[in-house]
Amino acid sequence: MESAVEGYRGPALDLLRRYGTKAGQYVEVLMSDGQTLRGLVIPRYQSADDRHIVLKLKSGYNVGLDVRTITSIKSLSGGTENASNDLSSSKNESEKTSLSGKSLLLISTGGTIASRVDYRSGAVFPALSAADLYSSVPELDKIARIEPEVVFSITSENMTPRDWSTLSSKIIDLASAKNPDGVVVMMGTDTLGYASAALSFSLLGFKFPVVIVGAQRSSDRPSSDAALNLRSAAFFAVESKKPGVFVAMHRNESDNEIAIHRGTRVRKNHTSRRDAFQSIDSHLIATVRDANQIQWRADQITPNIPVEYLLKTKFDSSVALVKFHPGFDPGVLDYLADQKQIKGIIVEGTGLGHVSDGVVSKIAQINKAGVFVGITSQCIWGHVDLFVYGPGRDLISAGGVPLENMFAETAFAKLSWVVGNFPGRTKELMLREFIGEFNARIPLSSKMSRSGSAQ
Amino acid sequence: MESAVEGYRGPALDLLRRYGTKAGQYVEVLMSDGQTLRGLVIPRYQSADDRHIVLKLKSGYNVGLDVRTITSIKSLSGGTENASNDLSSSKNESEKTSLSGKSLLLISTGGTIASRVDYRSGAVFPALSAADLYSSVPELDKIARIEPEVVFSITSENMTPRDWSTLSSKIIDLASAKNPDGVVVMMGTDTLGYASAALSFSLLGFKFPVVIVGAQRSSDRPSSDAALNLRSAAFFAVESKKPGVFVAMHRNESDNEIAIHRGTRVRKNHTSRRDAFQSIDSHLIATVRDANQIQWRADQITPNIPVEYLLKTKFDSSVALVKFHPGFDPGVLDYLADQKQIKGIIVEGTGLGHVSDGVVSKIAQINKAGVFVGITSQCIWGHVDLFVYGPGRDLISAGGVPLENMFAETAFAKLSWVVGNFPGRTKELMLREFIGEFNARIPLSSKMSRSGSAQ
Numbered sequence: 012m013e014s015a016v017e018g019y020r021g022p023a024l025d026l027l028r029r030y031g032t033k034a035g036q037y038v039e040v041l042m043s044d045g046q047t048l049r050g051l052v053i054p055r056y057q058s059a060d061d062r063h064i065v066l067k068l069k070s071g072y073n074v075g076l077d078v079r080t081i082t083s084i085k086s087l088s089g090g091t092e093n094a095s096n097d098l099s100s101s102k103n104e105s106e107k108t109s110l111s112g113k114s115l116l117l118i119s120t121g122g123t124i125a126s127r128v129d130y131r132s133g134a135v136f137p138a139l140s141a142a143d144l145y146s147s148v149p150e151l152d153k154i155a156r157i158e159p160e161v162v163f164s165i166t167s168e169n170m171t172p173r174d175w176s177t178l179s180s181k182i183i184d185l186a187s188a189k190n191p192d193g194v195v196v197m198m199g200t201d202t203l204g205y206a207s208a209a210l211s212f213s214l215l216g217f218k219f220p221v222v223i224v225g226a227q228r229s230s231d232r233p234s235s236d237a238a239l240n241l242r243s244a245a246f247f248a249v250e251s252k253k254p255g256v257f258v259a260m261h262r263n264e265s266d267n268e269i270a271i272h273r274g275t276r277v278r279k280n281h282t283s284r285r286d287a288f289q290s291i292d293s294h295l296i297a298t299v300r301d302a303n304q305i306q307w308r309a310d311q312i313t314p315n316i317p318v319e320y321l322l323k324t325k326f327d328s329s330v331a332l333v334k335f336h337p338g339f340d341p342g343v344l345d346y347l348a349d350q351k352q353i354k355g356i357i358v359e360g361t362g363l364g365h366v367s368d369g370v371v372s373k374i375a376q377i378n379k380a381g382v383f384v385g386i387t388s389q390c391i392w393g394h395v396d397l398f399v400y401g402p403g404r405d406l407i408s409a410g411g412v413p414l415e416n417m418f419a420e421t422a423f424a425k426l427s428w429v430v431g432n433f434p435g436r437t438k439e440l441m442l443r444e445f446i447g448e449f450n451a452r453i454p455l456s457s458k459m460s461r462s463g464s465a466q
Numbered sequence: 467m468e469s470a471v472e473g474y475r476g477p478a479l480d481l482l483r484r485y486g487t488k489a490g491q492y493v494e495v496l497m498s499d500g501q502t503l504r505g506l507v508i509p510r511y512q513s514a515d516d517r518h519i520v521l522k523l524k525s526g527y528n529v530g531l532d533v534r535t536i537t538s539i540k541s542l543s544g545g546t547e548n549a550s551n552d553l554s555s556s557k558n559e560s561e562k563t564s565l566s567g568k569s570l571l572l573i574s575t576g577g578t579i580a581s582r583v584d585y586r587s588g589a590v591f592p593a594l595s596a597a598d599l600y601s602s603v604p605e606l607d608k609i610a611r612i613e614p615e616v617v618f619s620i621t622s623e624n625m626t627p628r629d630w631s632t633l634s635s636k637i638i639d640l641a642s643a644k645n646p647d648g649v650v651v652m653m654g655t656d657t658l659g660y661a662s663a664a665l666s667f668s669l670l671g672f673k674f675p676v677v678i679v680g681a682q683r684s685s686d687r688p689s690s691d692a693a694l695n696l697r698s699a700a701f702f703a704v705e706s707k708k709p710g711v712f713v714a715m716h717r718n719e720s721d722n723e724i725a726i727h728r729g730t731r732v733r734k735n736h737t738s739r740r741d742a743f744q745s746i747d748s749h750l751i752a753t754v755r756d757a758n759q760i761q762w763r764a765d766q767i768t769p770n771i772p773v774e775y776l777l778k779t780k781f782d783s784s785v786a787l788v789k790f791h792p793g794f795d796p797g798v799l800d801y802l803a804d805q806k807q808i809k810g811i812i813v814e815g816t817g818l819g820h821v822s823d824g825v826v827s828k829i830a831q832i833n834k835a836g837v838f839v840g841i842t843s844q845c846i847w848g849h850v851d852l853f854v855y856g857p858g859r860d861l862i863s864a865g866g867v868p869l870e871n872m873f874a875e876t877a878f879a880k881l882s883w884v885v886g887n888f889p890g891r892t893k894e895l896m897l898r899e900f901i902g903e904f905n906a907r908i909p910l911s912s913k914m915s916r917s918g919s920a921q
Binding site: 202206279284287347362364391393395420424 | 628
């Protein structure tokens with residue numbers, strides 16, 4: 012367990028050693044102001060400062076305690092109401108039976124949520140185990156028996172369409188072998204919105220709920236969202252009985268409600284807030300309160316999809332996403348089409364989907380050469396509509412395919428999937444709705460209806 | 467005035483001709499249900515249907531009347547309380563003295579707000595005159611004497627950094643000659659956010675308020691926002707006495723309140739809503755109610771800027787904006803740096819500003835070759851922060867310059883301006899705040915303070 016103090020340095024490490032305490036232990040801390048605090052000692056990032064010890068309180072909150080304000084630390088191992096949280100008394104966590112009788116396949120790919128010390132060191136992350144998890148988020152055992160699997164150990168900005176293929180296949184294989192009640196995928200938040208869209212397509216027809224979850228602030232920081240996100244994702248995965256791909260992240264800045272987003276309609280709209288993820292022009296599927304109550308808000312669209320589209324896990328890398336801007340050089344499209352032999356491009360146009368005349372001409376040229384060009388808007392919200400103005404109609408004549416209100420990130424993931432699995436059918440399938448990627452405001456239990464969107 | 471019926475075709479044109487009526491006339495329409503409506507006949511887009519006549523009511527709203535429901539039309543020329551709205555009695559509109567005694571330089575560049583019939587025909591837009599304006603928005607004469615100038619007749623998606631230079635110079639020349647109380651620039655909304663940022667830099671030190679205004683729905687459509695946007699922009703321009711560049715657009719979907727945004731902090735976030743424009747991580751400067759009351763909300767930042775930065779109107783086109791995505795091909799950066807000899811690139815990273823390891827390496831390479839690389843986030847809201855994770859620190863080592871919470875569109879416009887006017891000083895000046903392009907939440911009358919953002 013020596014590695015359990017990894018991340019602590021200097022005065023903080025000295026203090027822990029002085030009292031024979033280590034990360035993962037349940038302790039009582041006497042503060043210099045007379046207050047006592049009980050909680051789990053949580054490991055820290057190696058890059059964190061060396062003057063604080065982080066305690067996970069029973070409330071779920073983490074607090075950083077300045078070592079200069081700590082009078083003494085008492086280990087509560089073996090005693091007290093929280094004995095089960097103490098690692099030293101729970102050597103066989105992974106065999107533990109959950110209180111709920113449910114089982115969860117918990118897949119880790121990397122990212123903030125899976126990192127307790129700097130994951131670039133390689134030391135901690137690959138060692139992710141049931142014991143690690145129970146020590147970070149002890150309440151998990153009330154939700155389900157956890158079957159943890161490490162598929163990748165990468166930051167999400169390094170995740171590629173090829174990785175989406177690997178991840179999809181792994182999820183299918185592992186779930187088939189273990190037959191859990193649900194699946195949770197932990198990943199970095201940076202490209203989580205792209206990946207949730209990708210998996211929504213590659214897991215069409217998959218019988219398990221798949222909930223993708225991340226954290227904006229790592230579990231060794233005060234105000235971390237990791238624990239509640241993970242517990243809520245796990246609860247939704249094993250209790251919802253709702254096949255589909257979802258994203259579970261904080262709904263607002265307070266710490267009791269988690270939003271369950273439709274995998275194809277969710278976007279990271281803030282760099283750092285805990286509620287950075289938003290459903291775009293779309294209701295939430297549900298919210299989860301206190302990691303133990305689901306409130307339904309809208310149905311996932313579960314159309315009857317022909318078997319030819321189910322569990323198709325390939326993603327093609329020869330696709331691109333290009334944002335138009337004033338003075339945009341159409342030569343970029345030439346480069347992608349001619350030099351890189353790209354098969355399809357999603358263009359983020361302005362407003363209703365417009366691009367400059369020069370780009371319209373270039374699109375006509377590469378489209379004639381066989382490159383699919385899908386048009387979305389950098390506005391993010393709203394529908395593209397190329398019939399309002401003359402230049403928009405020119406863009407359609409040039410072969411640009413307006414993609415309604417599918418926003419760029421989802422359109423890109425879908426394009427990679429369509430090109431990867433159904434050669435020669437790109438335009439047809441990009442315009443076909445599979446899993447809520449178009450639209451919008453679907454009221455609860457009005458499956459398959461599309462509200463007012465042109466098609 | 468024959469061109470004033472342009473846009474009307476088929477049954478609608480027949481009906482207008484039958485009653486000797488034309489666009490621009492004030493009429494009373496008897497409907498088949500016995501109702502009578504009074505208003506101005508508004509020209510239509512050539513691409514609009516041929517079954518409706520559009521009437522501008524005194525309330526400012528436009529209504530489309532089905533010709534099959536119209537019993538008769540009576541011209542009110544020369545009579546009634548609204549005689550001044552009748553074009554036939556106002557040949558000399560441009561010499562009219564405004565009620566307020568103020569004067570407004572009204573510059574048109576094209577776009578929805580300046581178009582009454584399809585502007586690609588070239589027939590209507592270049593003829594924009596004071597008479598045209600008073601006929602579209604008769605209430606303008608209460609606000610100011612209008613000095614109209616047509617600078618361009620282009621859609622905003624075709625506006626380039628070079629056009630920003632031309633427009634900036636024209637504004638300076640025209641305002642110096644006419645010495646108005648304020649300036650309004652009408653343009654298409656698609657790249658209005660980019661242009662408002664651009665002009666915020668090129669017009670530093672300009673003594674007049676410059677308000678950029680557009681419309682999401684053209685003035686011949688019911689629910690057009692053109693009239694209220696224009697009247698409110700004009701009112702703010704001539705009454706605010708506030709040098710700076712602002713954007714005036716609907717604040718919400720109702721039709722009485724206009725938001726005045728800081729030119730460097732405003733983004734088009736919806737493809738079609740009238741309130742598509744939002745201030746990002748920033749207070750509104752003001753709101754304008756009923757086009758006649760200004761409510762102040764935050765100060766424009768008006769730092770003491772050395773004279774070397776004032777009225778520098780060049781924009782360099784050898785800059786680019788690139789959005790990162792999963793599987794992004796670093797070769798795009800090579801193409802821009804090597805083949806196009808670009809001098810600077812704004813990268814839209816994910817989350818806190820991250821990009822893949824391959825892109826980090828490529829950035830190191832082109833940065834060594836002298837290309838500036840500024841890092842923003844595709845999240846739109848929030849600060850980039852490359853110090854939280856290891857890969858972010860690698861990106862900084864590679865020469866990527868994190869641009870705080872300046873979002874990509876503003877960063878791109880600023881880069882074009884910095885490169886155009888101050889060769890060799892790109893990094894220094896990209897990090898220097900000129901006009902509210904960084905930050906955020908500046909309270910009313912706390913000029914120059916920057917709230918909590920790192921710099």
